[in-house]
Amino acid sequence: xxxxxxxxxxxxxxxGGFGPGxxxxxxxxxxxxxxxxxxxxxxxxxxxxxxxxxxxxxxATIPGIRSALDxxxxxxxxxxxxxxxxxxxxxxxxxxxxxxxxTHRRGSA
Numbered sequence: 001x002x003x004x005x006x007x008x009x010x011x012x013x014x015x016g017g018f019g020p021g022x023x024x025x026x027x028x029x030x031x032x033x034x035x036x037x038x039x040x041x042x043x044x045x046x047x048x049x050x051x052x053x054x055x056x057x058x059x060a061t062i063p064g065i066r067s068a069l070d071x072x073x074x075x076x077x078x079x080x081x082x083x084x085x086x087x088x089x090x091x092x093x094x095x096x097x098x099x100x101x102x103t104h105r106r107g108s109a
Contacts, residue, residue, distance in 0.1 A: 009033045009082070009094050016076040032095030034087075037069060066090060 006028050013035070018024050027034045050056045066089075073092055074084045083097040 003028050003033070005094070005096065006033050008080070009035065009077075012076055012080045012082070013073075016072075018073070018076075029093065032093045035073060035092040035094060037066070037090060 006026055009026055013019065013022070013024060013026070023038050025036045025038060027036070047056055070086065070092060077084050077092075077094050081097060083095050085093045085095075087093050
């Protein structure tokens, strides 16, 4: 990553506990930085543990975990003064917020 925003996104992620090895991938894109999640480390053991379960496919989609992660990441970036959008399921696009779009933070003057 060479971009300033990409480095800032990586720093916010690391400060939030999502550093190297977390499964998150950061990529520069037009309009911001794309953050995606590869859940192999979570999904593979679950599939092996439930291999005989006919509903294993449903379990493997883990929509609740993806939703919780999306919300947690959006909160981290919002707190850092960044804006997020969801261009596709499992993807988060992080960009700088316009100065007029900044919100008042609790505890600030």
